[in-house]
Structures are given as C-alpha cells and as structure tokens.
Amino acid sequence: MRKPPLPSFRSRLHDERTATLIGTALGVAFATAFLTGLVSHVLQHPPSWLAHHLPTRPSWGYRLTQGLHVSSGIAAIPLLLAKLWTVYPKLFEWPPLKSVAHALERLSILVLFAGAVFELVTGLLNAAQWYVWGDQFPFVQTHYWVAWITVGALVVHVGVKAPAIARGFRGPGTELVEAYQADVEARRQGVSRRAFITTTAAAAGTVTVATVGQSVTSVAPVSVLSPRDVGFGELDVPVNRTAVQAGITPAVTAADWRLEVSGGARELSLSREELTALPQTSVKLPIACVEGWSVDAQWQGVRISELMDMAGVPHHADVRVESMETYGAYAVTILEREYVRDPSALLALRLNGEVLTLDHGYPARIIVPNRPGVLQTKWVRRLAVIA
Amino acid sequence: MKALRYTTILAGTGVALYGVVGLLTAPEVRRPADVTAWLLGGVVLHDAVLAPVVFALCWLAARTTSPRVRRALAAALLVAGATTLVAAPILLHGRVAIR
Numbered sequence: 001m002r003k004p005p006l007p008s009f010r011s012r013l014h015d016e017r018t019a020t021l022i023g024t025a026l027g028v029a030f031a032t033a034f035l036t037g038l039v040s041h042v043l044q045h046p047p048s049w050l051a052h053h054l055p056t057r058p059s060w061g062y063r064l065t066q067g068l069h070v071s072s073g074i075a076a077i078p079l080l081l082a083k084l085w086t087v088y089p090k091l092f093e094w095p096p097l098k099s100v101a102h103a104l105e106r107l108s109i110l111v112l113f114a115g116a117v118f119e120l121v122t123g124l125l126n127a128a129q130w131y132v133w134g135d136q137f138p139f140v141q142t143h144y145w146v147a148w149i150t151v152g153a154l155v156v157h158v159g160v161k162a163p164a165i166a167r168g169f170r171g172p173g174t175e176l177v178e179a180y181q182a183d184v185e186a187r188r189q190g191v192s193r194r195a196f197i198t199t200t201a202a203a204a205g206t207v208t209v210a211t212v213g214q215s216v217t218s219v220a221p222v223s224v225l226s227p228r229d230v231g232f233g234e235l236d237v238p239v240n241r242t243a244v245q246a247g248i249t250p251a252v253t254a255a256d257w258r259l260e261v262s263g264g265a266r267e268l269s270l271s272r273e274e275l276t277a278l279p280q281t282s283v284k285l286p287i288a289c290v291e292g293w294s295v296d297a298q299w300q301g302v303r304i305s306e307l308m309d310m311a312g313v314p315h316h317a318d319v320r321v322e323s324m325e326t327y328g329a330y331a332v333t334i335l336e337r338e339y340v341r342d343p344s345a346l347l348a349l350r351l352n353g354e355v356l357t358l359d360h361g362y363p364a365r366i367i368v369p370n371r372p373g374v375l376q377t378k379w380v381r382r383l384a385v386i387a
Numbered sequence: 388m389k390a391l392r393y394t395t396i397l398a399g400t401g402v403a404l405y406g407v408v409g410l411l412t413a414p415e416v417r418r419p420a421d422v423t424a425w426l427l428g429g430v431v432l433h434d435a436v437l438a439p440v441v442f443a444l445c446w447l448a449a450r451t452t453s454p455r456v457r458r459a460l461a462a463a464l465l466v467a468g469a470t471t472l473v474a475a476p477i478l479l480h481g482r483v484a485i486r
Contacts, residue, residue: 049478146406155399210474
C-alpha cells in the first residue's frame with residue numbers, strides 16, 4: 001500500500017524521554033485515582049465478605065481518600081493532554097498495522113486512551129453534578145467498570161512499553177545522546193523538554209490548587225474553580241440534596257414526628273423532645289461527599305449505640321436506616337454493627353450549635369465516622385434491626 | 388525479563404476483561420452501546436478536533452514567532468488551556484451551591 005500524504009511533526013519533543021517522564025506522572029495520578037476509587041466503592045457498596053471489616057477510623061479517612069480521588073483526577077487532565085500531544089504523531093505511523101502483535105498493541109492504546117478520557121470527563125462533570133449523559137448510563141457503575149478497563153489497558157501498556165520506558169528513564173549515557181540532541185534541537189526551536197515538562201507540571205499544579213479547596217477548606221478562598229463552593233451552606237455546611245429535592249415536606253417532619261426503633265427486645269417510639277432529653281453527645285466529624293468536597297462540623301445528638309442499648313438490641317446486630325425521603329437510591333441504607341457501635345456514631349439533632357435545618361436532615365440524621373456522605377442518612381424515620 | 392513483561396501484559400488483559408464483563412453484566416448499565424459511543428466520542432473529539440487545533444496553533448507559532456516568544460506563548464497557553472478545560476463545567480453550568 002502506498003503511503004498517503006500524512007502530517008509530519010517537526011518538534012523534537014515527541015520522543016521517548018518526554019513520553020516516559022509525563023507518562024510516569026500520569027500513571028501515578030491514575031493509580032491514585034483508581035485505588036482511592038476502590039476505597040470509595042467498597043465503602044459505598046460493601047461486598048458481603050467485606051461489610052464487617054470496614055474501618056470506622058480514622059474518622060477523616062474517607063475525607064482524605066475521596067479528596068485525593070478527585071484531586072488526582074483533576075491533576076491528570078493536563079498530564080493526559082500533554083502525554084497525548086507527545087505521542088500524537090504515532091497516530092499517523094505507516095503502515096498502520098504491521099503485525100497481529102502491533103494491531104493488538106494499538107487496540108490496547110485505543111482502549112487506554114478512550115477509557116482515560118471517559119473517566120476524567122465523567123468524573124469532572126460528576127463533581128460539578130452536571131449529568132450531561134442523562135439516562136444513557138448510570139455514573140457510579142459506569143465510572144467504576146470503565147476504571148477497571150482503563151487500568152487493565154494501562155498495565156498492558158506498561159508491559160508493552162517497558163523497554164521504551166527503561167530507555168526513557170536511563171540516566172545520561174550513550175543511549176541518551178540522541179535524546180540529548182533532540183532536546184538541543186527542541187531548545188533551538190523554542191521549547192526545550194525541560195520547559196515543556198515544567199509547564200505541564202505548572203498546569204497540573206494550577207488546576208489542583210484552583211480546585212482542591214473543596215476538600216482542603218483552608219485553601220478554599222483561592223480555589224475559585226472548585227466545582228463546589230464550600231463557603232456556602234446553612235450552618236456553615238454545604239447541602240448536596242435539599243429537602244425539596246428529596247421530596248421532604250414540612251408535614252412529615254412536623255411535631256408529631258417520632259423516631260421508631262424496631263426489632264430489639266423493646267420497640268421504641270421517641271418524639272424529638274424525648275430524644276433531646278436523653279444524654280447528648282457532641283462530636284467533631286467531617287461530612288465528606290463522593291463528589292470530593294468535605295468540611296468538618298460539630299454534631300450533637302444521641303449515640304446510636306445508646307439508643308440500641310435502650311431498645312435491647314444485641315451488639316452483633318446490623319441496623320437498617322429508613323429515611324422519610326421519597327426520591328433517591330439512598331432512602332434506605334444499612335448501618336453495619338461496626339458503625340452502630342462506634343462511640344462517635346450519632347443520631348444527630350444539632351449541627352454547629354444550632355438545631356438541624358430541614359435541608360440538613362431535621363428532625364434527625366445519621367452521622368458516623370469514615371463514611372461517604374450519601375450514607376449519612378438525613379430525615380431518619382426508623383432504625384430497624386436486621387435479623 | 389521477557390517472562391515478567393508477558394506476565395504484566397497478560398495480567399493487564401485480565402483486569403481489562405474483568406472490567407468489560409462487569410460493564411456488560413451490570414444490571415444498572417442497560418445500554419452498553421451508549422457507553423461505547425461516549426468512549427469513542429472522546430477519542431474522536433481529541434484526535435479530530437482538539438489536537439488538530441493545537442497543532443495548527445503550534446505550526447502558526449513556529450512560522451510567525453521567535454523562539455523566545457514561542458516559549459512564553461506555549462507556557463501561557465498550556466496553563467490557560469488546561470485551566471479552562473477544568474473550569475468548563477462550572478463556567479457552562481455554574482458552581483454547585485451557587486446556581
């Protein structure tokens with residue numbers, strides 16, 4: 001087959017060394033996002049064999065891992081673009097397919113590329129709660145499974161490229177003479193490898209600092225591009241889902257609301273006044289959302305373990321938490337015994353010194369350590385022992 | 388060394404296939420074809436739209452600017468471009484809690 005007129009690329013930065021250095025940074029970012037993503041997935045949807053091995057400490061664990069998840073994903077955006085720029089000429093290599101092995105290699109790169117772009121785009125849009133894909137696919141499961149595909153393709157890529165990566169890393173030696181000459185040439189053209197890599201690092205740093213304030217609240221004032229502005233919110237805590245969005249009407253939270261505790265030796269039915277008359281515990285716990293934002297808050301209420309003792313619930317029992325919310329996948333959640341018996345797990349009645357607002361879960365909500373925000377159930381109606 | 392490489396490639400293939408099977412069998416993912424369209428859409432958007440624009444700019448800069456100006460221009464555009472992309476959702480859709 002004759003070679004068609006393909007574009008040629010004159011910059012000397014499309015070489016192995018640049019690809020290796022930027023690729024390594026990108027690989028670290030993807031590995032971080034993948035591992036922290038697995039943590040988040042397991043905490044949100046624990047498989048049965050892990051459900052009773054989830055650590056409730058440190059209380060800020062999920063805040064850290066999910067902040068890292070979103071930050072490493074955002075930092076990967078400029079890294080991926082720089083990596084793609086570096087290797088873009090390979091798109092036009094001729095002949096396009098040399099052998100079966102070459103075809104498979106190119107297929108694995110297509111999978112890696114498509115998966116990486118998909119994960120970063122959907123992740124960024126999800127952090128901004130902008131579901132442009134509508135009902136074409138559910139975010140959580142798709143982002144999760146495509147992550148496995150992407151990381152698998154990444155491992156294949158590292159295996160295939162191992163010799164090139166080794167050459168890219170090797171210190172200044174005879175093999176690098178060519179790379180060195182390429183760099184000299186690139187500098188003459190204007191942008192040296194060092195300048196390109198420094199600029200890529202600066203871009204990654206800029207987008208990280210500009211967004212990380214939603215998890216590291218002390219830098220929130222400079223993080224003007226974080227998807228979530230944590231400076232807003234009743235009682236200094238942002239609200240992800242309002243009472244209106246959850247279908248909560250003032251009627252269901254009126255004075256005749258009662259908390260039911262069922263399935264123990266004694267059935268309990270407590271009004272809000274009766275709950276406030278019980279011994280109150282105050283804890284400082286973060287609320288950390290799957291979308292990456294998190295803030296610390298002071299919560300006050302009744303220890304869940306003490307409520308369970310009042311109802312004569314055995315220590316090994318898990319609890320089903322039922323909310324009054326009518327829409328949403330998290331109206332009913334499971335609170336494993338490890339959370340139920342944690343001394344800082346509360347049925348919270350107050351937040352930052354004030355009575356809970358309706359959007360924060362009035363009359364009562366769950367707050368437990370080291371758990372994704374979607375499982376910190378608001379507008380609780382019943383705690384039911386799972387037999 | 389060769390054995391290690393092949394093991395790595397094999398292991399990666401296994402992990403990727405685990406993801407493919409998971410995606411195809413997840414009850415919540417009802418239309419895997421839509422996911423595929425999104426996966427390939429990103430590739431096309433980069434290779435046929437974003438990259439040609441960037442390389443056209445590179446070509447233009449190489450012809451019209453001095454190396455010194457080019458260096459500053461490349462740095463400014465790379466940082467500004469990445470920041471704009473990351474900010475695109477909030478520029479187009481607004482920050483959560485404000486909108």
